[in-house]
Amino acid sequence: MSSGFKTISVILFVLGSSVSATADIVDWSPSARIPEQGRANILNLDQGQLEQYRDAGLIHAQIYPVTVTGVLPPLQPVRNFIEDRSWNPLKELLNKVIRNITGFTSFDGFLSRLGLHKYPKATDAGVYAVPYPEGSRPDYRMGFGVIERGGAQGFTFSCAACHSSELFGKTVLGLTNRFPRANEFFVKAKKITGYYNSWFFQHWTGASQSEAALMDEAVRNLGRVEVKNPIMVGLDTSLAQVALSLNRRQQDAYATPSPALERNPRKDPFLDDYPADSKPAVWWNLKYKNRWLSDGSVISGNPIFTNIIWNEVGRGADLRVLENWLSQNQQVVDELTAAVFSAEAPRITDFFPAERIDVGRAKIGEQIFNNTCAQCHGVYEKAWSLPGSETWPKEMQLRTTKVIPRRDTPVEEVGTDPYRRLGMKSLEQLNNLSISRKNGIVIQAQPGYVPPPLVGIWARWPYMHNNSIPSLCAVLTPAKQRPQVYYAGEARDKEKDFDFECNGYPLGPKTPAAWKEDDFLYVTTRRGMSNAGHDEGIFLEQGREILSVQDKKDLIQYLQTL
Incomplete structure (x- = not known):
């Protein structure tokens, strides 16, 4: 091993393992400053x-730890509903109705449809x-x-679902699920509750009394939940579900929900x-x-703690019970936070040979980035220096040896689709909750x-908060010239499902035929799907491009190393 190689190995080890030996209270306030790294x-x-x-937090992310969760359907009876092929024609008719509503014919198919992935293999590392x-x-x-x-087993979903x-x-835990359907679960669950009868459920599924009680509770709590379908597969409406669900409760969200509000929410x-x-x-x-969040609207409070509260508002939980659980399970929250x-x-380079990136061109891309992008996106020091x-x-x-983020997280208006950030005004009512006030949670x-x-930006296609831009090439293209439609698909084959040169979805004739379904067609002219912005004042000056075609290629090569 060369002395130079030993040097960089030591540097990377120290950067990756440097931690303090003492535990302090975390500053979750907006005045906290972000250090280098x-x-x-x-x-x-x-x-x-x-x-x-x-490690404990990663297991919580896989298996939801909140035992008081609001919606906990009984496992075996639901499996029976989905999978049973009964000799009884009436029972089969009822099961067929449920299958037509849900689209599920097997329990694993149900989990797959919701976007859940198989566990990493035992041989996987890092x-x-x-x-x-x-x-x-x-x-x-x-x-x-x-x-x-x-006395019954219920099932639920954890962080890994999305x-x-x-x-x-x-399978990468912590990477954006490109096609989550958690919202679809609640939309279809709400439809099924319209057919629900406790006696029939117990009789037709063979549910025990404790399993039927669990289903009764789930249906009752779903009465506190308001749902909304995403405008496109791959997008998520969980924050809208939280705000709309709060509209079904009394103003303090702790009192017994008003039947009138459950029927006719605010x-x-x-x-x-x-x-x-x-x-x-x-x-x-x-x-x-x-x-935190794409618009930075969580300006104070632990975002992991906050997310648990939001999950449970969106699942119709009793918030007094939840607050008591959280107070008794701080270590669970800490473990998730650490993970x-x-x-x-x-x-x-875990998937493609390092030789596919030209270091000389990437160094030029680094200079372009530092001149045009670093002011907003931070500075990234490279081993090649x-x-x-x-x-x-x-x-x-190609390794990054140091990440220097903005000391204070900025919010910028660069003309991108506004609907997501405008919707956060409805979430400000969360500030009124006792559980938010006690824990310093502020939404603005x-x-x-x-x-x-931009760490790992290469793996995060499609781009923008609404998935409206399919590749880095398109990000660096003036908005009026960006693709208005494209097909999306899973990243299974690194040669067929990924355009390495443009870093993103293959377009036009390169689009895999299997992707060409209406569900996976992104149309950026739809409300909430605009691909506008992030051009003027960045790589455009008064409508004129300041980067050449080669500049953009060099910049993409650099971005792929982050």
Whole structure:
């Protein structure tokens, strides 16, 4: 091993493992400043504690830990509903009605339809590995979990349902799920409740009394939930579901929900008429920010704690019961927090030879980035700038040695689709909850969006909060010339499902034939799907492009190394 290679290995090890030995109270306020390299060890644990908390948190992300969750359908009776092929014609007719509503014919198909992915293999390592819940790889999909309550087994979904994705044969926990359908679950569950009768459910599914009681509770809590379909597969309306569900409760959201409000919820001035969709975010960006969500509207409070509250408002939970659970399970929240903030991004060289990136061109791209993009997106120091690096293996030269984010997370208005940020005004009512006030959670609608840190940007296509731009080539194209329609699909084959040169979805004749279904056709002229903005004042000056075709290619080569 060369001395230069040893040097860079030591540097990368120190950068990746440097943590404090003492635990401090986390500053979740908007005045917190983000240090160089971010806050991967947000709880300031010693190395051993950090690893223990992270591993426990990764299991919570796979198996939902909130045992008081609001919607917990009984597992076996629901499986029977989906899979049973009965000799009894009346029972089969009822099951057929349910299958027609849901579209599910098997329980695994149900989980697959919701976007859940298979667990990483035991041979996977690094960011592609997870600790298994029982020490061995489960047969079911990641994000599905079982909770015992009242003598019955109910099932629910955890963070991995929306925050994991397939990446060329690897399942990556912490990567945006490109096709989450968690909202679809609630939309269809609400439809089924219209047919629900406790006696029939117990009789036709063979449910025990405790299982029927669990289903009765789930149906009752769904009465507190208001749902909204996403405008496009791949987008998520969970935040809209939270606000609309609060509109079904008494003003303090703790009193017994009013039957009148459950039947006729308060009018929402925005969400009743307009979309506010966005894709789930990647985890590894959180360490580089001091405000959260795509628009930075969570300006104070632990975003993991906050997300649990939102999950349960959207599941119709009793918030007094939830508050008591949270007060007794702070370590669970801390473990999830440690796991999410310490997440790392996949590298493009994990899938493609490092030789596909020209270091000389990427260095030119770095200069372009620092002149046009770094002011908003942060600075990224590269191993290729270290003395003697030209003798190191190409993959080591491409590494990022330091991330220098903005000390205070900015919000910028660059002309991108406004509906998502406008919808956050409806979420400000969360500030009125006792549980929010006690825990320093503050939501404040913003005039723009957060320019995200670009670590792992290569793996995050399609781009913008609403998935309206299919590739980095299109991001660097003036808005009027960007594709108005494109087909989307899973990233299974790195040669067929990914355009390496443009970094994103293959377009036109390169689009895989299997993708060409209406559900996966993105139309950017639809309300909430605009691909406008992020051009003038960035790589356009008064409508004139300041980057050449070669400049853009060089910039993309650089971005692929982050």
